[in-house]
Amino acid sequence: MQAGKTYHLPPNTDWDPHYLHGDGWLNEWQLQQAVHDELQLAYQHRGECYCYDVLQTFSLHDDCLRLTLAVTHRGHTPLPYGLGWHPYFPMNHKTLLYAPADGYWVEREQWLSGAHRTVRPAALNFNQATPIPSHWVNNGFSGWNGQAIIAWPDAACQLLLSTEPAAPCYFVFVSDTQFDPQYQSDYFCFEPMSHGPDDHHRPGAGKLNILAAGETLQLSMLLSVLDQQV
Numbered sequence: 708m709q710a711g712k713t714y715h716l717p718p719n720t721d722w723d724p725h726y727l728h729g730d731g732w733l734n735e736w737q738l739q740q741a742v743h744d745e746l747q748l749a750y751q752h753r754g755e756c757y758c759y760d761v762l763q764t765f766s767l768h769d770d771c772l773r774l775t776l777a778v779t780h781r782g783h784t785p786l787p788y789g790l791g792w793h794p795y796f797p798m799n800h801k802t803l804l805y806a807p808a809d810g811y812w813v814e815r816e817q818w819l820s821g822a823h824r825t826v827r828p829a830a831l832n833f834n835q836a837t838p839i840p841s842h843w844v845n846n847g848f849s850g851w852n853g854q855a856i857i858a859w860p861d862a863a864c865q866l867l868l869s870t871e872p873a874a875p876c877y878f879v880f881v882s883d884t885q886f887d888p889q890y891q892s893d894y895f896c897f898e899p900m901s902h903g904p905d906d907h908h909r910p911g912a913g914k915l916n917i918l919a920a921g922e923t924l925q926l927s928m929l930l931s932v933l934d935q936q937v
Contacts, residue, residue, distance in 0.1 A: 712784075714756045724817060728793065730754070731761060744768075758782040770932040777925040780918035787915035789902035790926040791874070796857055796866075798881075798895045803836040803858040806877060806897070809850030812904055820847050820904035831879075839895050844881040847904040851877050855897060856933065865933035868897065870926060875914055876900040901926050 716726035719733060736748040745766040752759050758781040766773045776790045796802075811831060815821035830840045833848070836858065853873025858865045878898035882890045901924070906913025916924045 714786075716756060725819070730757075731763075732793070736763065753781075756782075757786060759788070772930045773927055774930075775925065775927040777923055778918075779923040780920055783920055785917050785919045787907060787912040788918050788924050789900065789906065789915045790924060791898055791900035791902075792928055793896055793898050794928075795894045795896050797859070798839050798893060799859075799861065800838065800841060800892075801859065801861050802839045802895070803860065804833050804839055804855065804879070804897065805836045805858075806833040806848065806855035806879075807850075807852060808833065808848035808877070811849065812847045814845045818845055823849065833879075839879075840881055841892055842881065843883040843886070844879050844895075847876055847878045847900070849876055849903060851875055853899070857897065867929075867931040867933050868899070869929045869931070870899050871929065872926070874899040874901050874926065876903050878904070899926075899928055 718724055719726050719730070730752050731750050734750060734752075736750045738747075739749045739762070740747040745764065747765075748763045750761045750763070752761075759778050760781060761776060761778045764773075764775040764777075766775075774792065776792075778788055778790060780786060780788065810823055810825040811827050812820035812823050830837070831844070831846060833855075836856070851874060853870040853875075855868045855877070856865060857868065877900060878896070880896040880898065881892075882894075884890050901916070902914040903909070906915045918924060
């Protein structure tokens with residue numbers, strides 16, 4: 708609901724009953740610019756509810772990859788917007804994640820976020836460097852400072868993931884063979900978000916940004932190689 712009006716978004720996949728992850732991941736983007744250290748893609752959406760333009764920029768700077776999303780509202784009625792990524796990272800039983808948070812949302816039926824809790828099980832307490840669980844995980848985390856470290860001790864490799872401005876939430880996803888029979892516990896997802904899960908249904912649209920016609924919301928994610936130990 709926005710400004711007293713309720714909008715209904717139909718399912719956008721044939722395997723999930725909900726409107727999943729927005730539109731851009733299911734549609735073609737147009738190449739805007741490509742140089743030796745930068746790539747820019749554009750996507751335009753004109754739907755019954757949402758109308759917007761998006762620019763996504765990938766740029767390399769020494770040992771850092773920067774990804775920037777900028778969405779501009781093209782509709783006449785102000786609507787709530789959020790931005791985020793769904794990157795996949797390699798994983799084994801030694802992979803560590805450090806991503807401080809003040810709470811998390813438990814998972815309920817149909818892969819949706821349920822009650823918010825401040826006390827986390829040890830396997831999901833990433834306020835210290837913690838091994839990625841080897842079982843199903845599908846939880847959002849609140850009170851994040853926009854920085855996380857992923858470490859692969861067996862490869863002597865560490866990655867700093869940061870966002871500008873600092874994203875307040877993230878999701879961790881670890882699949883299993885019941886969901887994906889081909890899954891080999893070899894990857895997980897760490898997903899920065901400008902808002903909380905299901906914020907479209909929360910009072911005041913939660914941490915979503917209400918954009919009027921022509922207004923833009925921008926968020927960057929930086930992936931940097933680290934030398935020091937986590």
